[in-house]
Amino acid sequence: QVQLVESGGGLVQAGDSLRLSCAASGRTFSTYPMGWFRQAPGKERDFVAAISRDGGTTYYADSVKGRFSISRDNAKNTVHLQMNSLKPEDTAVYYCAAGARFTTAQAMRTMSPNYWGQGTQVTVSS
Numbered sequence: 001q002v003q004l005v006e007s008g009g010g011l012v013q014a015g016d017s018l019r020l021s022c023a024a025s026g027r028t029f030s031t032y033p034m035g036w037f038r039q040a041p042g043k044e045r046d047f048v049a050a051i052s053r054d055g056g057t058t059y060y061a062d063s064v065k066g067r068f069s070i071s072r073d074n075a076k077n078t079v080h081l082q083m084n085s086l087k088p089e090d091t092a093v094y095y096c097a098a099g100a101r102f103t104t105a106q107a108m109r110t111m112s113p114n115y116w117g118q119g120t121q122v123t124v125s126s
Contacts, residue, residue, distance in 0.1 A: 009120030022096030
């Protein structure tokens, strides 16, 4: 069982940066690939980024590639999403997620995660 708590959302202007954080419970954090997803009003929840268990491999949605960066600290049970050059279309609720234990980050692009955080709102004004 993994519990995830996001923080760092807020209201920013287009072009600004924001850093989301996710704190995970438990002593098995390093055995889970981690990811971020987002859901805009009236739309489905979409994949944003994923990171492998050791942090060595990352994947991004095309819409955020080059602007967002995912990282993790296994010693602190945390995962972060650095978001730069934010656009109004990035407005959404952002969710931290943990994949199935001992699986790959790549799988998070297509398979539903095992655990979800409660979400944090990011609003980008034009």
